[in-house]
Amino acid sequence: MKKILLSTIMAGCVALSVNAQSDYNKWSLELNGGFNHAQAPLTPNYFSPIGLGHVDFGVRYMFNDKFGAKLDYGLGSFNEKGDTPAFSTNYYRLNLQGVANLGRIMKWESFTRTFNLLGHLGAGIGQVRPDANPLDDNVYNIMGGLTGQIKLGERVALTGDISTIVNGRQTVSFDGNTNVGPNDPSFQGPKANWWTGTIGLNFYLGKASTHADWYVEADKYATKAELAQQIGEIKDMLKDSDGDGIPDYLDKEPNTPSGARVDNMGRTLDSDGDGIPDHLDKCPFAPGPASNNGCPIEEEAKEVDYFKKAINEGYVNVYFAFDSAKPLGYSASATNYVANFLKRNPGVKLEVKGFADELGPEDYNMKLSERRAKAVYDLLISAGIDASRVTYKGYGEDTSVDKQSADARQLARRTSFEVQ
Template sequence: MKKLILSTLMAGALAIGANAQDFDKWSLEVNGGFNKPMAPLNKNFLSPSLNLGHVDFGVRYMVNEKFGLKLDYGFGSMKEAGSDDALTQEFDTKYYRLDLQGVANMGRVFNFESFTRTFGLLLHGGAGIGLVNPEMNAYNDFDDNVYNFIFGITPQVKLGKSVALVGDISTIINGRQTVTWDGAEAIRPDISNGYYGANGTWWTGTLGLQFYLGGNEEHADWYIAADKYATKEELATQINGIKDMLKDSDGDGVPDYLDKEPNTPAGARVNSAGVTMDSDGDGTPDHMDNCPFLPGPASTNGCPVEEVVEQLDFFKKAINDGYVNVYYAFDSSKPLGYSTSAASYVSNFMKKNPGVSVEIKGYADELGPEDYNMKLSERRAKAVYDLLIASGVDASRLSYKGYGEDTSVDKSSADARQMARRASFEVK
């Protein structure tokens, strides 16, 4: 019972923590570095492997911690490789591009938090428009309007709550590019018709910064879903508070916060609310009543005045009328704490009456397979058998048996099914 209560309260506390947190979604990005035109180039021109001359700016919005969108603008200049033997001719080409891209945060997709919370990785890809503008050679000042596709990878290093250092390598494919990167020749002779293939290829490599906007503890790039739950310290505080709630000061099996009588004496029979039981309603609680199932005044310790009846007869009547039972939770053979006092009652009586033998009878409700319930009922009877032996009753005076399903109760009623999940006693 305590474990069930503890699990329920902890789940509620963690759910509250989950709803209380969020992450920032916007960021600004600035990068600068190298470019490299790959093709098409005239045979008389070469480009450097790393041509310093590219800058881009971007704004990004993350829909969630894994996926988002960004709009970025890039521009730069491409020049010749340079050669002492003058085999390479000069060129200088400016370019501009504007792209809308999708972004995937691979750090969250692949759970980088299992080994680092400092390094991240973004993948991005999309499309846009651009302009290639040679400033030298045959097509000097020709405005080559293109569309493009862009794909890239962006490693990240978290520097603080609001900023990260990033590198990026992107490949761009231009479509409808009419002239070569060097501006020396047209890709097709008739430049008036343009060239509508994806024929211009280049890449950029940059280093830059990402600035996160917002007032939350983390941006989506670094937000970890598990962090929405309580920290270790917060969880320890919550557990300690719950443990305090589950204290059972009087040891009757009912935690204090549910116990309506948190100071009942040791050995007293109580119900599920921790209230001392008075089975015959005569005002004398069972643990003080010598005749707990027959009403009588306190002056005779709860026994009737009009006739003297042996205590053994009271006990047999209580057993035969089904007043003394140990109860169990669904599919369990562990006695519910509040009902173990019934076993204590039987134990005390047997010690006072050494000639008495008792059979313990186990029962189950009608839910589940019949053969399984038969075995479950026997385990329940065996659990009470073990309790009585542990209390000092000789095993030779005890027997136990499982009787399977109790079909005398209303199967559709949860309360009735609870009454069926029991172990009863029969005096021999």
């Protein structure tokens, strides 16, 4: 068995020396140690504890950033528990297993780049050597488990593994006192089972900057030429001909006058629908004629009603970039309109309501929406609004939009207002 292991590792090293890699490293060495526990078979009144007694080491190769294979060699021993008659059984195993990078398959990179999870399943051969039995018991086995990873650096990761092993063709119990003959029906099929729990280290080999365990396609670096081309394309896309804060490629009204208040598509806003754009309207939430600068002539005009109408129809929102709690420049002026309205109407109270798109974990989006609401709340307080008149709350993900559409997701990253 030792010759087989040595030959395999040497073959792996030769393959490593000729393997050309560009984006990520594929080879790693694994060293683990920890607990084991023999579950069955044991002679009646014989018991084995959960205890330190297992080590294993191996070599792993990833075919891509999600799937790979590994060859590992493990050994250890089982001993008696408590008042059980004394026994000692050594075991050895050699396994070839398939490996799945579950963290990348489940896209953990969307919320962590430090923790990862691998799954492994395969088969192998082994020996069970009880001191109480002079014969070495050759077996085959099937094993599988989960390996958690914590990234310590680009060359090493801390691991914790739980594995279950099932032996076939085992002819002795783990204490060595009970024999199963070849004529016993259970001799051929899986009979014995045991498990291991270990901690260890993964050592990554190769010339690339990262390993397949942690590689994310979006992080791939562009060449200088590609980067220059992309920068040029971005500059063209971000041109803002009318200076309203909306790049031309998104601007539905690319010729708005300077100082105009626009929505997130660059269209001039007329919140009260009186035909006078907000930047020229002295009363943007109460309709009035142009002769009165957009303000109603009636002395008892109900500005609050129009303010509610503007909110209900989605005219008053503050928008945010992806994963950000800082208002986008083009929409931050909505806060000034709200603050001026509250100053003119001291009896009105309102709630700032934060929202997020559906990308990322739900609990993270809930906290992000609350930070967005708090940011706008702080702006209102700094503008001189009494804190007793304003509340804020995060409502998490806005599921009413099409999460497959980038424009729709942008509309979800916002704070709205509700008059109370």
